[in-house]
Amino acid sequence: MAKKKVQEEHDVPVIMERPVTIDGFFGHARQVALLGRLLEKGMVSSSLLFSGPASVGKASLAFRLAAALQCKAPLPWACGRCPSCLKAQKGVHPDIRFITLEVNEDTGKERKEILVRQAREDIIGHLSLPPYEGRKLIFIVDPAEAMNAETQNALLKSLEEPPAYAQFILVSANAANLLPTVRSRCQEVTFGLVPQKTLQTIALAAGLEGAEAKEAISSSAGAPGVIFSGSWREAAKRRERLLALLQFGLQAEQYPKLAPMMEELAKEPPRAVLAEALRITAEARRALSLKGGGPNQQMSKAAKARGEHSLSRIAERLAEAPAHIERNVNPRLLLERVFLAP
Ligand SMILES: [Zn+2]
Known part of the structure; x- marks a missing residue:
């Protein structure tokens, strides 16, 4: 059965x-x-x-x-x-x-x-x-x-x-x-992420145009499956929330704003959240290594707010996250541990 x-x-x-x-x-x-x-x-x-x-x-x-x-x-x-x-x-x-x-x-x-x-x-x-x-x-x-x-x-x-x-x-x-x-x-x-130009072809093949195509491509972050499955609409929200955690996670006064975002993220499939968290952390580290911070303004801001040391600590904690997920650690708590610590 x-x-x-x-x-x-x-x-x-x-x-x-x-x-x-x-x-x-x-x-x-x-x-x-x-x-x-x-x-x-x-x-x-x-x-x-x-x-x-x-x-x-x-x-x-x-x-x-x-x-x-x-x-x-x-x-x-x-x-x-x-x-x-x-x-x-x-x-x-x-x-x-x-x-x-x-x-x-x-x-x-x-x-x-x-x-x-x-x-x-x-x-x-x-x-x-x-x-x-x-x-x-x-x-x-x-x-x-x-x-x-x-x-x-x-x-x-x-x-x-x-x-x-x-x-x-x-x-x-x-x-x-x-x-x-x-x-x-x-x-x-x-396999690596799929480049921007290919994503444009993919969005077209998925029947998306204009602003929708743009948003689908940006929230896919190089993963065509997100565009094809239509999950980019949720993915866009997920990414936005994770980016906010990355950018403001060290600022205690932002907690009231971040708490409901973590509540929402905790309701989502943990592995999807984890995959996106890994992606944006990697992107933030890349943005930090580029002169001028790379093309994505918000990403550069988030990366600068964290700094290389904190980003590499987040990457380490994310690498341990699957084991915590397997042990049924509360996802809300896990998000706090990963993003609200330096
Ligand atoms: Zn055949």
């Missing part, structure tokens, strides 16, 4: 098609070229790790790579027309499997970890049998860093010596949280 619910919430529902071809995938030209060459030579490593910031397109490219590995046409990337591609596109290819966070049946909430049971039942349990119809049996694990230590350890052997037909693609926005033993067994493909 739990599995079915997750399917509905996380995987693309069967009725909604998911693109498999490489055209329509924006940005990351270097990574696309690298993977294209590996596909052409049949040299895609059986254990891949896609790492980099959230919502930049890692999962989307992982899926396109999976479709390409199954595609019947002799092209490096998926043709989008053969029976295999059509199944992948509809989300019903039996040999492309997703391992993600389940919904806890007791609480109705998404679990915070990928459990060892999932690794045993959904991965290891299938590895002894070859693919049903595809060339490969593909497991996309996303978010991979949500695998707890037990889950990761259970997968070590499979990652190191998989059967010839197995393909793992771990997708992670926080690869530092993976066990070094897992990370070292994978070929890592790193």
Whole structure:
């Protein structure tokens, strides 16, 4: 049952098609070229790790790579027309499997970890049998860093010596949280933020124009997924609030203004808040290192108000935040600890 619910919430529902071809995938030209060459030579490593910031397109490219590995046409990337591609596109290819966070049946909430049971039942349990119809049996694990230590350890052997037909693609926005033993067994493909010019093309493709496009691009902060999903409207608010925390967090007299912002942020998905907090902190540090403070006025102001030492302390505290989130530390308290301390 739990599995079915997750399917509905996380995987693309069967009725909604998911693109498999490489055209329509924006940005990351270097990574696309690298993977294209590996596909052409049949040299895609059986254990891949896609790492980099959230919502930049890692999962989307992982899926396109999976479709390409199954595609019947002799092209490096998926043709989008053969029976295999059509199944992948509809989300019903039996040999492309997703391992993600389940919904806890007791609480109705998404679990915070990928459990060892999932690794045993959904991965290891299938590895002894070859693919049903595809060339490969593909497991996309996303978010991979949500695998707890037990889950990761259970997968070590499979990652190191998989059967010839197995393909793992771990997708992670926080690869530092993976066990070094897992990370070292994978070929890592790193992703960065998408540049402004590409974001403009993406906004256009998402049907946005003028002021809306501008706002979507700015709140996406280099993460196209934010534009495509429409979550930029919430993201814009989230970013605004986090920027205020960054800029005024050390000024005690601003607390009455910041408190309701933290209340609102605490209601949001913790990982989305954390990802944005990491982004703006990195941007602020960049702004500080640039002469004249960089193009974004508000960001420069926030960066100056904090200074390099405080920004690096915030980055350290944010790096520890996932562990606190896992231990169910009150999100409101966590925000105070991260932003209201020097
Ligand atoms: Zn095809």
